[in-house]
Amino acid sequence: MWLNPANPQLTKTGELHHLLTLEGLPAAILREILDTATSFVGARVKKLPLLRGKSVFNLFFEPSTRTRTTFEIAAKRLSADVINLNISVSSQSKGESLLDTVDNLSAMHADMFVVRHGESGAPHFIARHVAPEIHVINAGDGRHSHPTQGLLDMYTIRHYKKDFTSLRVAIVGDVLHSRVARSGIHALTTLGCPEIRVIGPKTLLPAEVERLGVHVCHDMREGLKDVDVVMMLRLQSERMNGALLPSAQEFYKSYGLTLDKLAAAKPDAIVLHPGPMNRGVEIDSSVADGKQSVILPQVTFGIAIRMAVMTMLVGGKKRNA
Amino acid sequence: MKIHIKGGRLIDPKRGVDAARDVYVAAGKVVGVGEAPAGYSANRVIDAGGLIVCPGLVDLSARLREPGFEYLATLESEMAAAIAGGVTSLACPPDTDPPLDEPGLVRMLKFRAKTLNQARVYPVGALTAGLKGERLTEMAELVEAGCVAFSQADAPLTDNQVLYRALQYAATFGFPVWLRPQDTALAHMGVAHDGQVATRLGLAAIPVCAETVALSTMLILARNTGARLHFARLSSAEGIAMVREARRTGLPVTCDVGIHHVHLSEMDIGHFDPNTHLTPPLRSMRDRDALRTGLADGTVDAICSDHTPIDEDVKQLPFAEAESGATGLEVLLPLTLKWAEEAGQSLSLALGRITCEAARVLNVDAGHLAPGNAADVCVFDPERCWRVGAETLRSLGKNTPYRGIELKGKVRYTLVDGQVVYEAK
Secondary structure (H helix, E strand, O other), X not given: OOOOOOOOOEOOOOOEOOEOOOOOOOHHHHHHHHHHHHHHHHOOOOOOOOOOOOEEEEEEOOOOOHHHHHHHHHXXXXXXXXXXXXXXXXXXXXXXXXXXXXXXXXXXXXXXXXXXXXXXXXXXXXXXXXXXXXXXXXXXXXXXXXXXXXXXXXXXXXXXXXXXXXXXXXXXXOOOOOHHHHHXXXXXXXXOOOEXXXXXXXXXXXXXXXXXXXXXXXXXXXXXXXXXXXXXXOOOHHHOXXXXXXXXXXXXXXXXXXXXXXXXXXXXXXXXXXXXXXEOOOEOHHHHOOXXXXXXXXXXXXXXXXXXXXXXXXXXXXXXX | OEEEEEOOEEEEHHHOEEEEOOXXXXXXXXXXXXXXXXXXXXXXXXXXXXXXEEEXXXXXXXXXXXXXXXXXXXHHHHHHHHHHOOEEEEEEOOOOOOOOOOHHHHHHHHHHHHHHOOOEEEEEEEOEHHHXXXXXXXXXXXXXXXXXXXXXXXXXXXXXXXXXXXXXXXXXXXXXXXXXXXXXXXXXOOOEEXXXXXXXXXXOEEOHHHHHHHHHHHHHHHHHHOOEEEEOOOOOHHHHHHHHHHHHOOOOOEEEEEHHHXXXXXXXXXXOOHHHOOOXXXXXXXXXXXXXXXXXXOOOOEEEOOEOOOOHHHHOOOOOOOOOOEOOOOOHHHHHHHHHHHHOOOHHHHHHOOOXXXXXXXXXXXXXXXXXXXXXXXXXXXXXXXXXOOOOOOOOOOOOOOOOOEEEEXXXXXXXXXXXXXXXX
């Protein structure tokens, strides 16, 4: 029995209506987002009128400063009105259901919801229940997906490496709990990257991860051998001491990225990290601040990517009319 | 009241009957099959031409939500759902509020069910007080009040000494114990099978070893205590293989599977459909196929509906937060027929899994239609299609992965004790 409904983020004519996950998005759409972002990165004018009169609601059910801020900057540069709602400390604690919260906000004539939620699939749930003219952008849901992070990572890789079809990419660390890793894997496979390796201890790799199209490595040096791109993942502090890992020190010893381990990669390999970093746990300062690090450019590109996504969602219909 | 069920195809799996036979009912009992007893004259003739006549279905797990959860469903609504689904006998698990751990509660439930005069209700008593897994219930008293078996429902029983003692105690009196094997720690926080879909969707996983580790403990304790153990709702290929092996070595254990697990797999979670959040989780296609093989070769004794009516308020939530379970009473028959058709199994074998074989597990005289038996009968149209939806379901639980989907097989008449309690319009 297969009950699968249609892809919930595309319209019947295949245009992007919500951005919920990178899984299942055609390469053409991914490239269009990256190309649109390029025009924003190069733009000399800081403020564009593309979203004038539109209201963007940042719905953060989970605390975040960095991602929320970059979405806010992106929306403001596009001249949208931005409303920030930190829901974890308002209605949810009063017992209001997620559906009621969304209904109420929809009634305030929102055009777009940017959603971060601790449960995997929450943005899908919201997208299923909002009025058809509202767009939903997933800003990170549980362990599932963080599509704009995935896109900015792709932007960064394309910026430095140009072509995906000859790259070897390693993703290192806590893949099990990482929405960044999942988004990166889907985007890389869609864009034609021929070899993706995930590196980590068995406790931090999810079951049947190979079926996402990746190779599994438990030895870091072996996994980094001759790669063009190293994507480091953040290790949450609550996972450092317990049944998943004995200690942060031991993790650093086996899987922390040091210059010594990075030497196994190609000499021109780049290093990405979604931030915030745990220096001395998953990454050594000499690497984070070193010449192969592209961690700060990632942040800059992140704003352009979010501008591109917002423009495509809200402006999509107009553009194609 | 004398009812003549005329012109139907009678399938009585227990007696190996699958033929055109009329059934004659009088004074609540079957009085003749194939030919009328001398001097019989019917008050009512049911035209069963083109229909299948079989024993009323026996369901090993249907939550009626009373006492305590009347806001989710009531005895009235769920008993109406049962007879609309052709179910004439059902076992209800003890996870009510309060749990069925006191004889008074059991008597009240039996009494309430009896006054409704619909399906027969067989309460399964709580194995431990409050289902807390600490102190044994008064099992003998509970049996006297009407309990047919004891279980923890889905509540954890983490202390193996308590489990050991409970099985010893139940074995003393020959009371059956029904357990759903799941190691609490291994399943901690999990909501989906530990496979490619949970990995893709980032859902916390319940590995197969959560089932097999618990099952292995329970099999050892069953051997040591001599308790009559029934395993409820197995979900994995390895679990089925372990039960098959245990039976081969002579251990008299039985098991059932939930009807949704016979058809669906982790793939059907799709884009986080909360209606596919079930307990145990939907597993891989390989596991699903092993459940089907187990059903065909008899390792799996019965299919149950695992009927769990849930309110939209707690079901329409992000996948992990949504309460687990699906409504089942009204889809048990059509989905069993669907399995028979897909697996190339005879209707007789398939219907046996939801009639006489389930009755054997339940240890009650039901699920067959020999003269002298209570006339609990289901008459259904095997070709009639209907669309599952809020309007077509009588249960207050509209939570089903099959919403909007057309199923084949519709009950036309349900008889309990020789009375027509349900008749399709």
